[in-house]
Amino acid sequence: MAGIDSIERRRFLKVIGLTSSAALFDQCSPTGSENVIPYFVSPDDVTPGVGAYYATICRQCPAGCGMVVKTINGRITKAEGNPKHPINQGRLCGRGQAAVQAVYNPDRFRQPLFRQQNGTMAPISWPDAETMLADKLGESKRRGPNRIVWIGELQTDSLDELTAIWLHALHSDRRLFYESFDYEPLRQAGAIAFGRAEVPRYLFDRANFIMSFGAEFVETWISNVEFTAGYSTTRQRRIRDASGTFACISPRRSLTGLNADVWVPARPGSEVLVALATAHAIVDQGLVHPSAGAHAGWLRPALARFAAGRTAALTDVSPDSIGALARQFTAAAPSLAIGGGVGGTGLRHAASLEIAALLLNVLAGNVGESLTYGAGYALDRLATRDDLDQLIQSTTRGDVDVLLVHKANPVLTLPTTALTSALSHVPFVVSFASGPDETTDYAHLILPDHHFLEAWGDYTPRAGVNGVMQPVAERLFDTRATGDVLIDVANQIDDECARACGHAAWRDYVRSRWLGDGAAARGGESDLRWSETLRTGGRFAADAAPAPVALRDISSTLNSERRIRAGRQPFDASLRRPVGERVVAAGSARSDHEHRLEWIRGAPS
């Protein structure tokens, strides 16, 4: 019979497929065959062959999108966006989707490791590793305050609270949250322009025209999934507008640039001059929004030196192009100017570029519309370059006994060798990394944390967006939640540490923080609330009202320009410099920045 024949044929192909792939894996795997049956007895909440979905938070970057992860037979098969999460509303970028691969990365640490006298790493049991750490921390605490330092990925909520309490009990307040994209220039620009040292909120969906000065928001810039979705909303709303919705001013045509209607290939390092020339054109052509009219008095003389006719030779952008940008940007208000990208994370004129972008937004009346302050981004808590400089200096002086590195890789991402030489002065470096990286090379003890898809936790990328994390699958290796390690170690050091951190397991710590005091007494009601929170992926409040801001007189900042010359700081050389970078006097030896510009110019297009 045809039906039976087809079933037999399908079964035959299944068997052939399974056996041939098993044979293939057997040859490829260094450890030989592995089980193809995940469970002999499956857990209560798993139905063999039926997908189960868990909401959690993506921690691949600080944007903190919500995830829904599909598992089959206890194995993670796919990650998608959580439709209920306000940041990404069901979308997920490629990096977020790749989190699944990171869980099954064969290079992950499979157990704790310690460095032997011959310099190689050897396995150690969790109890022995925690005792070793407790001994070192206790010794350091007795030597004096602030000799223990924590540097780790950005944290909020439970782990933020626990690490602060834990360090305080160890008589240290030295904790740095470090991410390779720190957005410090944005925070500096906000402080100078509005007196608010914070990352503003960009509402792409409200903008009718976007002008980006190297901010690669399609790839990775602050919150790329959210921004790309907002941009797509704008694009659909203005699909019939032949004048376009997006101009990208950048020497390199990135993925973001490829999505622009207009690409303006400004000379590398001259983006800030293009922005200021556009600001000058807006003032000169009388296009200033009424809300910014009060600033015209001091702006006109301050911007005079940035007239497009003067900057064209330095930027390769003609006065006609500048005039067209100025008209389009103001006619489409609310529009949005954004500055950043490469310039936002390392170059000295990055803060100047951000100030120029903010100025454009003020002139077009965008502040309070498509750009607001008071969003309460977690990014505002990131360490500044000065904080990192101080850490390097104190470490080099020998003031640090124990350095704890939590899911950060500063050796790779800080543009300096000062850190690596400083690390050699630390007697005991502890890493909580999941796998080997440039920083774990300096570790004396590795206490591998779970992958975030195996872990309890929480993360609030901006005020009102409280996401909760739950394990979506059982842990693969002999890893341990850092929260559990900190609590266990605290209980071994002394009474003060034990009292401060309590005895709860990390899962219960997170749960009770979410449910508040008296959760145990409320019993079943608390369980229901917790289940609902886990199902939703967190607790999400309506957006708070934006903070009112007013532009300060920044004419002195604009006037501090020393030379209008591409490759030099267009105005205020003191705003920012990379960690450990030599400060080169203008006109003397060439700066590192100039070397970099030369490299960019020489890059093939």
Ligand code: SF4
């Ligand atoms: S943008 Fe969102 S999905 Fe992409 S890596 Fe960051 S948190 Fe994950």
